[in-house]
Amino acid sequence: MTEPILRVEGMSRHFQVGGLRSAGVLHASDDITFDVLPGEIVALVGESGSGKSTIARVLAGLYPPTSGRIVFEGRTLGKTSSRAVRGKMPMVFQDPFGSINPVLRVGHALQRSLRLHRPDLDSRGRLAEAVSLVEKVGLLPGEEVIRRFPHELSGGQRQRLGFAQALASRPSLILADEPVSMLDVSIRIGLLNVMRDLRSEGVSLLYITHDLASARYVADRMIVLYAGRIVEEGRTEDLITRPAHPYTRLLMATAPDPRLPLASDADVEDLGEPPRVINPGPGCRFAPRCPLAMDRCREATPEFVQITPLQRAACFAAEEST
Amino acid sequence: MRQVENLRRRLGFAVLFVTHDMSVVSHFSDRLAVMYAGEFMEIGGTRTVFDQPRHPYSLGLMDAFPSLVGARRELVGIPGNPPSLVSPPTGCLFAARCPSVTEECRLHRPELVDLDGHATRCHLVNPRRSDD
Numbered sequence: 001m002t003e004p005i006l007r008v009e010g011m012s013r014h015f016q017v018g019g020l021r022s023a024g025v026l027h028a029s030d031d032i033t034f035d036v037l038p039g040e041i042v043a044l045v046g047e048s049g050s051g052k053s054t055i056a057r058v059l060a061g062l063y064p065p066t067s068g069r070i071v072f073e074g075r076t077l078g079k080t081s082s083r084a085v086r087g088k089m090p091m092v093f094q095d096p097f098g099s100i101n102p103v104l105r106v107g108h109a110l111q112r113s114l115r116l117h118r119p120d121l122d123s124r125g126r127l128a129e130a131v132s133l134v135e136k137v138g139l140l141p142g143e144e145v146i147r148r149f150p151h152e153l154s155g156g157q158r159q160r161l162g163f164a165q166a167l168a169s170r171p172s173l174i175l176a177d178e179p180v181s182m183l184d185v186s187i188r189i190g191l192l193n194v195m196r197d198l199r200s201e202g203v204s205l206l207y208i209t210h211d212l213a214s215a216r217y218v219a220d221r222m223i224v225l226y227a228g229r230i231v232e233e234g235r236t237e238d239l240i241t242r243p244a245h246p247y248t249r250l251l252m253a254t255a256p257d258p259r260l261p262l263a264s265d266a267d268v269e270d271l272g273e274p275p276r277v278i279n280p281g282p283g284c285r286f287a288p289r290c291p292l293a294m295d296r297c298r299e300a301t302p303e304f305v306q307i308t309p310l311q312r313a314a315c316f317a318a319e320e321s322t
Numbered sequence: 323m324r325q326v327e328n329l330r331r332r333l334g335f336a337v338l339f340v341t342h343d344m345s346v347v348s349h350f351s352d353r354l355a356v357m358y359a360g361e362f363m364e365i366g367g368t369r370t371v372f373d374q375p376r377h378p379y380s381l382g383l384m385d386a387f388p389s390l391v392g393a394r395r396e397l398v399g400i401p402g403n404p405p406s407l408v409s410p411p412t413g414c415l416f417a418a419r420c421p422s423v424t425e426e427c428r429l430h431r432p433e434l435v436d437l438d439g440h441a442t443r444c445h446l447v448n449p450r451r452s453d454d
Contacts, residue, residue: 154403184342189386189399217388240390255390256345
């Protein structure tokens, strides 16, 4: 079997919240375990409050995990990530206007990261590489694009530039946190296609999103989060066609889709946001909203059951029906 | 969204919903106006515009959504970017990105023409008469 590029083992991240008297521990993510294989696109899907961005930030080294282990390219990551690790696992952010230095020309910023991460290149090599990077993400013609300032680029072009910058350090895994949610619809698909094309660069991608349909479009595998825990994981098409966890089914049913007849979602119950999990007790966190909830679900935390060798769900009801 | 919908039913106000997320309005609004570069390109009943879009821009938008239903297929979206609004082009504002663009489109800005309550701003849908 291929060695995973990234292995997350039992990772939790908790935060202290509240004042002296109302102090509590917010469980932003709990017992997260998953792999990303070389060249694979994995989608982390969840609503706001599901813990998906916390996972991305822990992976990017913005803060350390409370417990658990992250193994990247065979090495366990320490408390702070080194520049080399950040280069191998860069992050593309949601906001293409806030995440790019506005006073540097496109080519200048790229060549600066090339100087850090590609000591093998001389100045002519860096220039050629900068041109090739912007062309790889569909910014054409490259020679002209690298002479522009970020304000001369549209939101979609800037987000493509975000990926070009991520590629500059020859990464093995790119973390992309909601990279298209601020872009116009007509531009979004172009960027999703750029993300899919990363596969041909041999780069893995962890695509973090709340949008199931775009996750389906780009990802090989999907991981569904609810209130800080993984509830289901499997190959994208398996999850879409045969979701096993009641939460995944609810997500599918509530995703608005212009191709479906009007009002088809009128009878689906409002989901609301996932709860903030402070000082949680045992039990499935989805139980209060779950149409299939049993007594068991409120008393114990469900373990994963294998639905198929490639699909697993943390649900007692799914366990009983397999 | 459901909250707004319930309040609207109860209190009877109208809602002007401004968004770039068409999948949301598809299940929410009665009428839909598709805007591009500051102009209405198409306006009509929401379902009509979704099911029988007439303007090439609307057609392109419909083809820009990944979907959860049906087979997974390649989407292209609409290549290019909106025009500069400081010095807009003379003809149709969408001409530079339009897959069905003609010479006419580059020369004359089309009018918004209402046929059966579904209006479109496009020479292909509403050919100009020669005596114009």
